[in-house]
Amino acid sequence: MAKDWGRRTKLVHQGARRSQYGEVAEAIYLTQGFVYPDASTAEARFLEAGPDEFIYARYGNPTVAAFEERIAAIEGTEDAFATASGMAAVSGALMAMLRAGDHVVSSRALFGSCLYVLEEVLTRYGVEVSFVDGTDGDAWQAALRPDTKAVFLETVSNPTLDVIDLADVARRAHAVGATVVVDNVFATPAFSRAVELGADVVIYSATKHIDGQGRALGGVICGSREFIRRTVEPYMKHTGGALSPFNAWIMLNGLTTLDLRVRAQAASAQAIAEALEGHPKLARVLYPGLKSHPQHAIAAAQMDGFGTVLSLDLKGGKEAAFRCLDALEIAVISNNLGDARSIATHPATTTHQRLPDELKAALGITPGLIRLSVGLEDTDDLIADLRRGLDRV
Ligand SMILES: *Cc1c(COP(=O)(O)O)cnc(C)c1O
Numbered sequence: 050m051a052k053d054w055g056r057r058t059k060l061v062h063q064g065a066r067r068s069q070y071g072e073v074a075e076a077i078y079l080t081q082g083f084v085y086p087d088a089s090t091a092e093a094r095f096l097e098a099g100p101d102e103f104i105y106a107r108y109g110n111p112t113v114a115a116f117e118e119r120i121a122a123i124e125g126t127e128d129a130f131a132t133a134s135g136m137a138a139v140s141g142a143l144m145a146m147l148r149a150g151d152h153v154v155s156s157r158a159l160f161g162s163c164l165y166v167l168e169e170v171l172t173r174y175g176v177e178v179s180f181v182d183g184t185d186g187d188a189w190q191a192a193l194r195p196d197t198k199a200v201f202l203e204t205v206s207n208p209t210l211d212v213i214d215l216a217d218v219a220r221r222a223h224a225v226g227a228t229v230v231v232d233n234v235f236a237t238p239a240f241s242r243a244v245e246l247g248a249d250v251v252i253y254s255a256t257k258h259i260d261g262q263g264r265a266l267g268g269v270i271c272g273s274r275e276f277i278r279r280t281v282e283p284y285m286k287h288t289g290g291a292l293s294p295f296n297a298w299i300m301l302n303g304l305t306t307l308d309l310r311v312r313a314q315a316a317s318a319q320a321i322a323e324a325l326e327g328h329p330k331l332a333r334v335l336y337p338g339l340k341s342h343p344q345h346a347i348a349a350a351q352m353d354g355f356g357t358v359l360s361l362d363l364k365g366g367k368e369a370a371f372r373c374l375d376a377l378e379i380a381v382i383s384n385n386l387g388d389a390r391s392i393a394t395h396p397a398t399t400t401h402q403r404l405p406d407e408l409k410a411a412l413g414i415t416p417g418l419i420r421l422s423v424g425l426e427d428t429d430d431l432i433a434d435l436r437r438g439l440d441r442v
Contacts, residue, residue: 135254156183219247
């Protein structure tokens with residue numbers, strides 16, 4: 050499918066489909082269904098749809114197919130299936146591949162909704178799930194069993210930015226025949242080397258860096274053609290989590306500029322982390338690009354960049370964090386990430402509010418922690434904004 054192009058060329062051109070009008074920009078095929086030239090064509094297509102033959106938008110659509118082809122090409126998987134949101138991708142991939150009696154091992158530091166799917170939903174249907182500290186290779190080894198069907202992990206983790214050694218986990222998981230499923234939002238498709246390191250299935254919330262401007266929800270499951278078309282597609286097309294053609298068009302255009310945006314945001318995140326490390330009001334600056342980060346070497350080996358998110362742990366706890374947040378003039382207080390606008394979040398009282406205090410403590414989600422998704426503003430302005438915030442503490 051993918052031509053012998055570099056990542057940036059694929060991000061601009063891969064998957065584009067031109068109609069008979071020869072439009073330059075990708076067309077939005079905003080249609081729920083497709084017309085067949087005659088009854089026997091309809092019969093044949095229902096039996097087995099060929100490439101670029103569509104039946105119903107819940108099954109597939111030309112604009113959605115262009116997005117799937119583009120993301121699969123840069124991720125390095127044979128195929129991809131686009132979904133209505135990142136969570137439709139996570140829940141869809143897991144529900145499609147698992148059945149009662151299966152065992153799953155997952156890292157514990159997960160996005161809240163992922164934790165809900167693994168802990169509350171899968172277990173309701175008889176799937177057994179073991180949670181481990183994802184940074185502890187021995188813990189993965191101890192939890193894996195001959196009947197382990199899948200491992201699930203997020204690396205880099207949210208909001209403490211732990212980096213899991215993906216190649217090590219994949220080696221251990223493959224030894225028992227388990228499928229390695231990675232929620233790869235924080236690595237972003239621009240920096241991902243997940244497939245090369247052994248991931249079988251790579252999932253993105255396209256809502257984050259792929260859109261990159263905070264407009265639309267979307268998600269995607271990347272994997273082998275066999276897995277996407279024989280396992281994921283039947284489940285997704287009958288349960289209804291399809292990506293709308295309009296949102297696919299937004300994501301397709303987001304991919305065009307993804308590499309430039311993410312690299313600029315990561316360079317800015319690195320500069321901010323370095324500028325603020327050692328600040329008297331801060332107990333810790335967490336960013337995988339800092340030499341002080343406990344998994345800096347793993348991050349350097351497994352990603353082409355260190356990501357666009359950093360966390361600041363204020364010594365003064367919740368009150369200090371709130372004062373700092375309220376004083377920011379550029380970064381907005383919200384909970385998305387990967388946006389062109391810098392976004393600051395207080396995880397303990399928002400995204401991770403519902404976690405019991407012991408679990409928050411175990412995950413390092415302290416009362417003083419602020420997560421910052423670095424946008425495309427001038428780096429110097431962002432550093433000045435954060436210094437102003439810290440001065441108010
Ligand atoms: C945002 C996010 C999701 C969920 O994505 P939605 O598009 O909001 O459904 C899943 N995993 C991670 C790591 C995320 O950051």
